[in-house]
Structures are given as C-alpha cells and as structure tokens.
Amino acid sequence: MDAICRLPAPHLNARRFGARSLPALTDDALFETVGVRVAFTGREGGVSASPFASLNLGDHVGDDARAVDRNRALLLEALGADRLPLVVPSQVHGDAVVDVGDAAPEVVEAARAQARAGADAVAVAVPGVAALLCFADCLPVVIVSPTGRFAVVHAGWRGVVGGIATKVVRLMAERDAEEVGERAEGGFNVYVGPHICSRCFETGEDVRARFVERFGEAVCPDERHIDLFDALRRDLLDVGIVSERIVHASACTKCESEKYYSFRAEGGVCGRHGAVAFREV
Ligand SMILES: [Zn+2]
Numbered sequence: 251m252d253a254i255c256r257l258p259a260p261h262l263n264a265r266r267f268g269a270r271s272l273p274a275l276t277d278d279a280l281f282e283t284v285g286v287r288v289a290f291t292g293r294e295g296g297v298s299a300s301p302f303a304s305l306n307l308g309d310h311v312g313d314d315a316r317a318v319d320r321n322r323a324l325l326l327e328a329l330g331a332d333r334l335p336l337v338v339p340s341q342v343h344g345d346a347v348v349d350v351g352d353a354a355p356e357v358v359e360a361a362r363a364q365a366r367a368g369a370d371a372v373a374v375a376v377p378g379v380a381a382l383l384c385f386a387d388c389l390p391v392v393i394v395s396p397t398g399r400f401a402v403v404h405a406g407w408r409g410v411v412g413g414i415a416t417k418v419v420r421l422m423a424e425r426d427a428e429e430v431g432e433r434a435e436g437g438f439n440v441y442v443g444p445h446i447c448s449r450c451f452e453t454g455e456d457v458r459a460r461f462v463e464r465f466g467e468a469v470c471p472d473e474r475h476i477d478l479f480d481a482l483r484r485d486l487l488d489v490g491i492v493s494e495r496i497v498h499a500s501a502c503t504k505c506e507s508e509k510y511y512s513f514r515a516e517g518g519v520c521g522r523h524g525a526v527a528f529r530e531v
Pocket residue numbers: 446447448449450502503504505506
C-alpha cells in the first residue's frame with residue numbers, strides 16, 4: 251500500500267531547539283521521514299518564576315497565566331510550529347480522546363472545545379495541528395502511525411489501569427484502515443517520555459491490588475511499588491504494538507526533579523513539562 255511507509259526505529263535524542271536553545275527529547279529521524287515532530291520538554295527554557303521555573307506549560311497549577319501562554323508560544327516557536335493551532339486538553343485522568351480529523355478552523359475549534367471539557371488524549375490525522383499535554387510524574391505517551399497520524403496521551407496510574415493508550419492505538423488503527431485500507435499498528439512507533447520510575451512510585455495496597463489484578467504480580471517489584479511503564483508496555487503489546495517500536499526516556503521525573511517537574515518530589519506545588527507533537531504542513 252503506497253500510503254503506508256515504514257517508520258524508522260524509534261529513538262529519543264536530546265537536542266536544543268530555536269534561538270533560546272530550548273532543550274527537549276525528540277526523534278529527528280522520524281521528523282525527516284514523515285514530518286512528525288515529537289518533543290518532550292523539561293524545566294529549562296521558559297519565563298515562569300519559582301516554584302514553576304521555568305518552562306511551565308500547565309495553566310491549572312497556580313502559575314501566572316501570561317507566563318504559561320508565553321512558555322507555550324516559546325515552545326512552538328522553537329519547534330518551528332508557531333503558526334499552528336494548538337489543542338491542549340483539560341486532563342482529568344479519564345479516557346476521553348479528542349479525535350482531530352481535519353485542520354479546518356471550525357474543526358479545530360470544535361476539538362478545542364471538546365478538549366477543554368476534559369480529555370486525556372488528542373489524536374490528529376492531518377498536518378498543521380499541534381497537540382500538547384502536560385505532566386509531572388505521569389507517563390507522557392506519543393503514538394505515531396506510518397500514515398503520519400499521531401496522538402499524544404496522558405497516562406497516570408488511572409490511565410494505565412484504564413488502558414487509555416491502547417484505546418488510542420485501536421482508534422488510530424481503525425482510522426488508518428478507513429483511510430488507506432489497512433491497519434498498521436504493527437508499524438506504529440510509541441514514545442514514552444520522562445516519568446516517575448518504579449523505585450519512586452510508591453503506592454497503597456488498593457492501587458497495587460488493581461495493578462496485580464489487571465497485569466499480574468510482575469509489574470510490582472515489591473509490596474509497595476509499581477512499574478507503570480512495564481504495565482503500559484504489556485498492554486501495548488497486547489494490541490499489536492511491536493516491542494522494538496516502543497522507546498522510553500530513561501529519565502525519572504522524581505529522581506531528576508531539577509530537570510523535570512515532579513508532583514511527588516515537590517509536594518504537589520509545581521509546574522508541568524510537556525509532550526507535544528505535530529506534523530509539518
Ligand atoms: Zn525515580
């Protein structure tokens with residue numbers, strides 16, 4: 251099928267973007283192949299003051315709204331996407347997915363309204379629309395199809411147990427099949443950005459029991475900790491994602507709270523780093 255190319259093996263490389271040298275993890279080979287830019291940001295490069303310093307992208311954490319707007323603009327500018335409309339959901343630890351099928355202004359505006367009402371994933375089928383989700387310990391997930399379709403997903407422990415990432419994979423595979431006549435999840439790339447590590451993610455018996463019931467004891471290294479990435483990975487393999495096409499940043503947000511925002515390390519008062527993706531026009 252001509253419409254489906256083969257994505258390069260996923261890889262996250264650290265890079266600096268734009269005049270302000272904004273640091274992010276990205277996959278340059280992916281961008282060169284299908285024009286999809288994936289970026290996981292950190293704390294550096296923005297204008298927010300302490301305790302949100304400096305590239306806080308979350309508008310619900312108590313930071314100055316003008317600083318957050320400026321940070322989002324700086325990020326898009328650094329990535330060469332400053333002319334693109336941005337969809338940013340109000341994240342609610344649910345499983346609603348905003349499905350953006352067209353870059354027409356009225357379609358994007360409807361998607362933004364749906365996003366504001368509460369959603370934890372944005373799937374985009376077309377060039378020219380950017381999606382941003384915000385994080386402080388939870389798993390940032392970006393999924394890319396060989397057709398150029400992509401999605402940005404927020405998976406905290408509720409999202410991992412609820413299977414939001416696999417719901418998005420199924421949706422993307424169905425949309426690909428409608429568009430080009432075949433499903434392509436075996437060729438999807440999945441990128442997981444910086445998130446809390448299994449040694450830092452300590453939890454109570456009730457949450458642990460839910461993980462054991464859903465994924466088995468193997469995702470719990472001991473009685474108090476859970477490996478969220480391992481649980482997510484198992485789920486992705488179950489819906490046809492290939493192991494070699496899942497890559498994750500080796501950084502832990504809590505262990506490295508000088509580089510990333512960490513809800514747990516900072517007692518709940520902190521900014522949010524971002525996972526952003528778009529396909530260039
Ligand atoms: Zn850690």
